[in-house]
Amino acid sequence: MVRSNGVRLFYSIARRSTTSVYARVPGGGAYRKFNTGICNNSRVLGNSSSTTNVYSRLPGALSSNWTAVRSIHATASMAARDYYETLGVSRNASASEIKKAYYGLAKKLHPDTNKNDPEAEKKFQEVSKAYEVLKDEEKRQQYDEVGHAAFEEQGSGFPNDFRNPFKDIFDDNIFNMFRQNFGGQDIKVPLELSFMEAVQGCAKTVTFQAAVACEACGGSGVPPGTRPESCKRCKGSGMTFMQTGPFRMQTTCSQCGGSGKSYTRLCNSCNGKRVKFGMKSVKLDVMPGVDDNETIRVYGSGGADPDGNQPGDLYVTIKVREDPVFRRDGADIHVDAVLSITQAILGGTIQVPTLTGDVVLKVRAGTQPGQKVVLKKKGIKTRNSYTFGDQYVHFNVSIPTNLTQRQRELIEEFSKEEQGEYVKREAAGAS
Numbered sequence: 001m002v003r004s005n006g007v008r009l010f011y012s013i014a015r016r017s018t019t020s021v022y023a024r025v026p027g028g029g030a031y032r033k034f035n036t037g038i039c040n041n042s043r044v045l046g047n048s049s050s051t052t053n054v055y056s057r058l059p060g061a062l063s064s065n066w067t068a069v070r071s072i073h074a075t076a077s078m079a080a081r082d083y084y085e086t087l088g089v090s091r092n093a094s095a096s097e098i099k100k101a102y103y104g105l106a107k108k109l110h111p112d113t114n115k116n117d118p119e120a121e122k123k124f125q126e127v128s129k130a131y132e133v134l135k136d137e138e139k140r141q142q143y144d145e146v147g148h149a150a151f152e153e154q155g156s157g158f159p160n161d162f163r164n165p166f167k168d169i170f171d172d173n174i175f176n177m178f179r180q181n182f183g184g185q186d187i188k189v190p191l192e193l194s195f196m197e198a199v200q201g202c203a204k205t206v207t208f209q210a211a212v213a214c215e216a217c218g219g220s221g222v223p224p225g226t227r228p229e230s231c232k233r234c235k236g237s238g239m240t241f242m243q244t245g246p247f248r249m250q251t252t253c254s255q256c257g258g259s260g261k262s263y264t265r266l267c268n269s270c271n272g273k274r275v276k277f278g279m280k281s282v283k284l285d286v287m288p289g290v291d292d293n294e295t296i297r298v299y300g301s302g303g304a305d306p307d308g309n310q311p312g313d314l315y316v317t318i319k320v321r322e323d324p325v326f327r328r329d330g331a332d333i334h335v336d337a338v339l340s341i342t343q344a345i346l347g348g349t350i351q352v353p354t355l356t357g358d359v360v361l362k363v364r365a366g367t368q369p370g371q372k373v374v375l376k377k378k379g380i381k382t383r384n385s386y387t388f389g390d391q392y393v394h395f396n397v398s399i400p401t402n403l404t405q406r407q408r409e410l411i412e413e414f415s416k417e418e419q420g421e422y423v424k425r426e427a428a429g430a431s
Contacts, residue, residue, distance in 0.1 A: 331389030
């Protein structure tokens with residue numbers, strides 16, 4: 001007999017698949033785990049103390065082509081954790097507490113932000129499923145009444161950790177609910193500061209474009225006073241189901257987003273999106289000692305969340321303008337001081353700028369160009385401590401280019417004296 005193309009495709013996929021799936025054993029009433037390798041010869045049913053060979057044919061069209069034998073293990077899959085335990089809330093938690101816990105876990109466990117953690121998606125699915133039940137008052141009441149095991153039995157055809165091995169055949173978008181973004185959008189903006197503003201700290205207001213709650217509808221997405229109706233697609237359950245042979249899968253309703261409610265009228269201003277792009281201003285307290293290219297994170301000050309729960313964060317990147325006097329190296333600062341030739345030779349005093357004002361600095365006689373002195377604790381205050389950096393004063397000597405006649409005569413006389421001393425030292429050394 002010639003097999004159909006669909007049968008051959010199913011057979012090829014099933015042979016290659018090593019993923020365990022779940023099906024209900026006829027007459028048993030409980031879930032049993034079996035491997036999808038259709039052509040294996042020996043199969044075992046039972047627990048560790050008893051084993052029996054069981055042979056069964058695939059249902060429907062497949063049974064007319066193969067006498068396929070499966071490996072069925074009598075040990076049922078472990079039930080998922082209690083929904084309240086999954087979300088980390090108590091049984092008397094309010095709706096807002098449940099929602100807050102869910103959004104915090106969803107953002108933490110989302111697969112897109114945990115690409116190196118293979119368990120993240122599984123945990124994310126558990127959290128999402130728990131929230132789908134507990135956020136709905138009717139479902140939550142039913143869950144509390146019948147208990148976790150009974151609710152799982154009547155609410156879904158598969159255990160909580162089911163992963164469809166044939167999703168490419170049935171529907172490539174069935175798990176799109178796990179790829180959605182949660183909360184508002186994070187915003188990144190630059191902020192330019194002067195050197196002294198960065199060193200001493202300041203208060204600034206940053207203005208940027210971001211998603212903000214729609215003023216016309218107050219962020220509800222519908223005109224004020226509009227009453228919701230039961231979603232026609234999911235009939236108010238918030239979930240849609242798909243049955244393919246023995247497989248039964250459920251996913252969040254794409255029409256109502258899992259709320260189970262729909263509206264006949266939407267806000268004309270935001271078209272039901274509940275947020276609009278607009279200008280937003282945030283006051284920012286810049287701590288003393290912030291440095292160039294540092295980023296300040298302001299929690300909850302980014303784009304608005306359409307659900308009104310988890311707004312995005314604001315990331316402010318600091319850009320510090322160069323200062324004509326001070327140079328920075330961590331908590332230390334550097335300045336240049338120019339000496340006249342006589343100050344360098346004879347010494348004296350000069351005024352040096354610091355972060356707190358000018359100070360008088362004594363210059364030693366014979367100071368050389370490039371020499372430096374250190375002013376202890378005149379630098380920048382170290383954040384999260386009470387210590388300060390140092391200030392380094394670098395000396396440069398200014399050589400005059402225009403001399404008066406008297407200055408030239410004095411310099412020439414000094415030169416003769418210097419040469420005479422040099423000759424005497426040479427003669428003394430020769431003798």
